[in-house]
Amino acid sequence: MTDNNGIVLKMENITKIFPGVIALEDVSIELYKGEVLGILGENGAGKSTLIKILAGNYIKDSGSIYVDGQKFEIKSPSEAMASGIRVIYQELNTLNNLSVAENIFIGEQLVKGPFKIVDWKAMTKKAGEILGSLNVALDPNSVIGDLSISEKQIVEIAKAISKDAKILVMDEPTAALSEEETQSLFKIIATLKSRGVSIIYISHRLKEIFQITDRVVVLRDGKKVESIKTKDTNANELVTLMVGRDIKEMYPKREVPIGNTVMEVKNLTADGFKDISFKLKKGEILGIFGLLGSGRTSLVKALFGANKVKSGEILINGKKVDIKSPKMARDEKIGLVPLDRKVEGLALHLGVKENITLANIEDLGKGFLIKKQLENKKAQMWIEEMGIKTPTMDQEVNSLSGGNQQKVVLAKWLESGSKIIILNEPTRGIDVGAKIEIYKLMQNLCEKGSAVIMISSELPEILSIADRILVMSKGKMTAEYSRKEASEENLLQSACI
Amino acid sequence: MPEIKASSVEPGKKAKISNTGILFIVLVVLFALFSYVGRPFFFSTLNLVPMLNNLSFIGIIAAVLTMVMVSGDIDFSIGGNIGLTACLVALLLSKGLPGWLVVIIALCGGAIMGAFNGFLATVIGVNSIIATIGTMFIWRGIGYTLSNGESMLAMNPVIDYIGRGFLFKVIPFPIVIFIVVFVITYVIMNLSKWGRRIYAIGTNPMASYLSGINVKKVKFVGFLLCGITASLGGLILTSLSAVGMPQHGQGLELVIISGIVLGGTALGGGKGQILGTLAGILILSVLYNFLTIMNVYYFYIQIVQGSVLVLVVATYEIRQSRALKRV
Structure with missing residues (x-):
């Protein structure tokens, strides 16, 4: 023009x-x-x-x-x-x-x-x-x-x-x-x-x-x-x-030895998706790619007990589990970093501390009461460990930046001892620096023996970070690619089947 | 410029702390003023003991209702519960049941009423405003049915003691109940794991649910306790008046909710303090008591009470939006 x-x-x-x-x-x-x-x-x-x-x-x-x-x-x-x-x-x-x-x-x-x-x-x-x-x-x-x-x-x-x-x-x-x-x-x-x-x-x-x-x-x-x-x-x-x-600096990828299967999903069906099967292994980042409406969010909600499973089964460490609520998922050491952290992940008007301990209130003391020192110690530890930037641990989580809020959500699950962490679009709406930190944190988790499921619609991200990528379209699993096989073209193609 | 730094670090926090603080200052000022203007009667046991007795049954319900409101729900059926309990107590006494048994039955009745509210609001999922307005009419209607619409005498040593007895011969028993309930609710809300869950649910029920909190259970227990406490309030009121009648507690739900809101509890949940509620109902009671003993016409008292509520809540909103603007 x-x-x-x-x-x-x-x-x-x-x-x-x-x-x-x-x-x-x-x-x-x-x-x-x-x-x-x-x-x-x-x-x-x-x-x-x-x-x-x-x-x-x-x-x-x-x-x-x-x-x-x-x-x-x-x-x-x-x-x-x-x-x-x-x-x-x-x-x-x-x-x-x-x-x-x-x-x-x-x-x-x-x-x-x-x-x-x-x-x-x-x-x-x-x-x-x-x-x-x-x-x-x-x-x-x-x-x-x-x-x-x-x-x-x-x-x-x-x-x-x-x-x-x-x-x-x-x-x-x-x-x-x-x-x-x-x-x-x-x-x-x-x-x-x-x-x-x-x-x-x-x-x-x-x-x-x-x-x-x-x-x-x-x-x-x-x-x-x-x-x-x-x-x-x-x-x-x-x-x-x-x-x-450099793209390598943007998406730091460390090789972590992949261990045994920690979660196996067999022919899982619920509202929004059908007949999904996959295995998740220790130390692995499993990517799930799909367009809006592909059923990826319904799938993770079902894994987490927030969506009713109609048929199929989930095995954790080889043992069949029946997860009927997020509470049961938490007890199975599964954590969910949800799509919309402000609506589903955080109690925005509570402090950083209260949000970090939100999924593990039971462990804040032996009896009925909260042991304040114990809680402060836990919060302090995670704030340092995750590099959460906040003036104090009592700061309302609402006033933190998106990246720091996301770290608080992640810390919440680590505090509750989760070994399988599911992240739904973990870097949505956060700045580049914080993104890199989130990627690094995810890989730290893998190194420490956790397993990660990451849903992402951002191609460069999922291509660089995931060890293996499942593609969903219209509620069905249409393809599985190893890191080497996957490319922008074949992911998009499989997502539009 | 250290001042700017302080406010930019903790937006909202400053306002939150001082809201309850300001209420207590207002209370002390009002109390001092009334004691002076209303001397010598206002500041005398002859006035203050009945005032505190009346306050006690309102106060215990307000404390427990605060828990329900912080979790994001409300219970309008408390007044109906009082009416039903009063009639039930009088009816059972007239049948010759022993006082201690009547107390137990009355409290169980309260538990059933609370559980029914909780069932509607959590299991069925009816909005608690609607559900409890409905049960408010049901409870009172049952009260009218039990009593045939008439007032019945309710005299019995055990019942008498609840409202008119004295612990160690000096402390009026309703005030003992009042203090015990406030201490318990304070501990629950401010120091316990359960209280933390209540605040979390009120702030964001979805995130709480997805963090493994049993939202329905916590809410249900809140309604249950509110029902029990309302019937305890009904027992006190019956004892104070020595009469059980279905009109007992009529309109009380709005007075209690006014006191709670005055104390800084938000209708949407997540925000509220037991101490704030204490200050809120104390202010309303002191004001009402003072205006009454000064022979202010009842019509005007209503105008004053309503104005105070509107004024204070408007002040909260203004402070809140100022705090937000600082962000």
């Missing part, structure tokens, strides 16, 4: 600070009319913070934003929308009980007559026109809940353009899409582009970046490291820019 097309959006010297983390530091980006701008960066690089500021969900600490050359303070999502900025999040915001047409016109239903009665006919017709203009055949009357994730996404896009979006932000739009669905999304993006809509496209899939974007901005640790035309760069250069260090 050339300058004479004009700058639609300019974000200048944007800074946003959270307790313990500088999420964005002095980041400036420009977006031209009809351009697809890729924003690239590791988890925790600041991509989502930048988007949330643009969408009005976060308020920047400093810097300025210009839309069409006009300085513009975005204070709320509705203000962002009013100025033509639309964000399509990874977790879609569709209303599942309503129809496609209703979703497209939500909040601004078409009305007729003096009493402003909803004009269903006009809405259906107009929705059909919008969908048609995107070259998609989708019935405006179908109920959203029955649609696939990619179709829901299309509805979100239709909703955005029905309100004359000038700037469309897409946050990891292909995370849950198959190859075919991805290609049809790209066709829609091309259509929008030809109409002069500017698109910010966030992804960490390099292949897509090269296929769809005109220009790329790379963020790392909250700073902008490069802005470059896509045709002037290559994958290697982008990876180096993104990671900012």
